[in-house]
Amino acid sequence: MGVAKYIKNEKDAIKEVIYQSGIKVKPSYGPEDLEKAGFKYEKDLGAPGEYPFTRSIHPQSYRSRAWTTRQYTGFGTPEETNERFKLMIANGQNGLNVAFDLPTQMGYDSDHPLAEGEVGRVGMAIDSLRDFEAAFKGIPLDRIGSGLTINAVATIMMAMYQAVAEKFGYSKNQISTTPQNDILKEMIGRGAWIFPVDHGVRLVGDSIEYAVKELPKSNPVSICGYHIRESGATPAQEIAYAFEIAKAYIENVTQRGIKPEDFVGRFSFNLNVYGNLWEQIAKFRAARKLWAKMLKEEYGVKENKNLFLRGLFGGGGSGLTKEQPENNIMRGAYYALGAALSGAQTTALCSFDEAYTIPTPRSALLSLRTLEILMDEVGLRDTVDPLAGSYFIETLTLEMEQKILEEMKEVEKWGGMVKSISNGFIQRKVSRQAYEFEKGLQSGEYRKVGVVPVSEKGTDKDPGSEPAAVELHEYNEAWAEKSIANLKELRRTRNGKDVAECLKGLEKAAKTSENVMPHLVKCCHAYATVGEMAGVFRQVFGEWKEPDFY
């Protein structure tokens, strides 16, 4: 998904524009549109930093603080990742966004048969605390926060982050980590799930409860509309489904006797920005407002800072094309513009060569520079929410709000997010949309520069396909060898009795409703491996089976 539908006449004049979320756009907007939509300044906008935060969560926004940039980083061994971390920090990045390899994301050690050929391939390979020690060596963990792109075993990585900080002499009060930890979105798209839905949600609940009580500066969950959109959801669905997922987590945690006021302020969002610029901007503005309203009205949350929709608005990989990859550099810049005009706290861009390979240092730096140009040269820090009051943007924001509410209602009609995912309702809807959109793109109904519709192949409108000149990121077999050797060494040298005892405690907690987090921290300190800890969960919880998508 990504672009609007343009219906044109023979002379190429636009007759109708329909956005992905289903909104029709008029040729021009005026005060009558705002009136018709019932727009009221106090109710719908307010000043920046004031409820309902449509304009911004901070009164000064980028004036007081430029956005933070977090390029997704990590590959190969922890040592190599550590070098890349330091390079990104030296180049001005003020937070890390850590990528893990697939075996780690799926809770397997590097020597597991399923890990073959995957160790270190799409992120760094982590087997035990020893690897975290290497990865975060020399990183000031009290100043640099880390996003951890991990979900099914996010509890384990959060525990390990605490363990490594403690090992390096920081206290758990000083560190700030944001594990992605959104298992429900993995079940809609991205697919790195392990355990059945209810157990998955329970682990998310455990980590939120633990963070509330023990990790004051960490944000235990980052809800990812991003991947839901990548799977084929419309922008309105992206927000609606993310909010319904949030509701499922809130319900789990409040059942533990914790008030929403005490934890919803720790939620952050990872949202997608690509495609039509105006639709994105309206989406984020509507989302900020709806989130605050929902928390206030449905959950009785009072304090302003707990009503903030904080987020990483990231350039979507689905917007990029494999054809003419250099065009993706331009696309990335405009996505970043969209994120800035929407008041993102943090942003990251996909690298232009992502359709081919894991970002090379060159392409990753290019993304970072793009963001700097917007902040330092183009003027996006000048004033808060510069589009406020635009007849078009404000009307569109109100329309987006309605669309999002409609989509939320549908999920609630199905019995909420947990049920909708268990039954495959969402997956079916989203994959069917992805299919229809893809067909539309191939037939020319939707246009993307560089993508030649089937009917124009071989005509003079087809520039022909030139093999793209991209530099490839090579997989190194030595990563696996090294990880496996380290693992062997670890198993030989650690205190096996300690490990067994900690794992036993973990098992007991997993089987009851005791929070698993303190046990995981103990396991990490004892150098239990990710595979061992996840293995306990696999044995106690079982594994999920996907419902049909067709």
Next chain:
Amino acid sequence: MPDIKDILSGNQNAGAKLIRLIEDRDPSAHEVLKALYPHSGNAFIIGITGSPGVGKSTLIDALIAEFLKLNKKIGVIAVDPSSPVSGGAILGDRLRMQRHAADPNVFIRSMASRGQKGGLSRAAKDAALVLDAMGYDILIIETAGAGQTEVDVAGIVHCVGIVTIPGTGDGIQAIKAGILETGDVFILNKCDRPDSDAAEFELNMMISMRPPSPGSWKAVVVKTRALDGTGVKELAEVFLSHYAFLNQEGRLEQKRKNQEGKYFQSLVADLALEKIMSALETSKAYQEALQKMELNGTDPLSAAESVVGGITIGNFKK
């Protein structure tokens, strides 16, 4: 062409290839099927049916685990509808039975209904014959939807299991679709739902309303929760006790004879139609009738009668 010896020795590749020929209606499968027939008749064939979303595949996955514990070899034929528009299909039942897929004692085959009337039961029946001859002890034929397919399937299995879930009014639909009479075991899945007791009561009521028939199997309701295996051991036991029941007093033999008789009828109809049609479609009379319809506006019934009237039934003596 798959070798008969390979199939009898349980070679999966050979068995699978033969099933493929059956499904493709490749006539070269006929000779092998005939040769396999004397080696069949040892398997217990269970039909599992119910509306989409009641959890049939997950239930079968759990059943396989139970039967494996009893050292049985299990074959599954999972039937899904073909798209009426394209004739294609996506077959995904197997993904919920994945944990047994690599077990040499389990054979799972997905099958699309491929649209034609009666074709499904024929392909499924012949595939079951192959799995039977390969040495699988228990065969499960899974079909979706409430309707004609189930009634067809009832004619090729020894035991009909109907899966429903609480709170859907499926029971009522079952009566409408006429499958209630055919059910031997009613499985109330997702029995952790609040209204499961009411649903159980309703099912038992309906069973008790069946006309009494002395010496026949009294249908049983079993509550399960396939997701965590609750009640599945009991379900496996019920199936096996039904099998034991059928094995008494020659019931299974009788059932088989009845089914073979009906199958013979449908095969004759099927093969005869094929034979006649292949001759007719290329005949002059057929082409002329078609032309008359197109050019002169002859009504279809008259056109059809003009063709069929020309068929002479020759050498069949009463």
Next chain:
Amino acid sequence: MATNKKIRILIAKPGLDGHDKGAKVVSLALRDAGMEVIYSGLHQTLDQIIQSATQEAVDVIGLSIMSGAHLPICQKLKAMMQEKGLVHTKLTVGGVIPHQDIPKLQEIGVAAVFPGGTSFEDIIKGINSLFD
């Protein structure tokens, strides 16, 4: 007797990568082109793929690989197919596949390669042409 033949294809996601949008939309497209698609689901081992391809007697195995591991996976699977007697089954692969790897895949014995961005029409044509 009229045959009733259809192309049967196993769409499989080998390994741990969970990006399945491509596998799903291609499955839908192949279904709409009249093929029978057996959808494996995520996180498949090569053993599971071989087992599925055998029991389902498919004409084609279609792998969807985004992780970059297409060369070792195809090499290994091809050898296993030989060993298990799946000699007439065609192996095809789609996903994140750089141009320079296509000849290498062909050398391994992959019958068709559909890198990201290949149109449904070209995929359907490509698969049909394996049986001309």
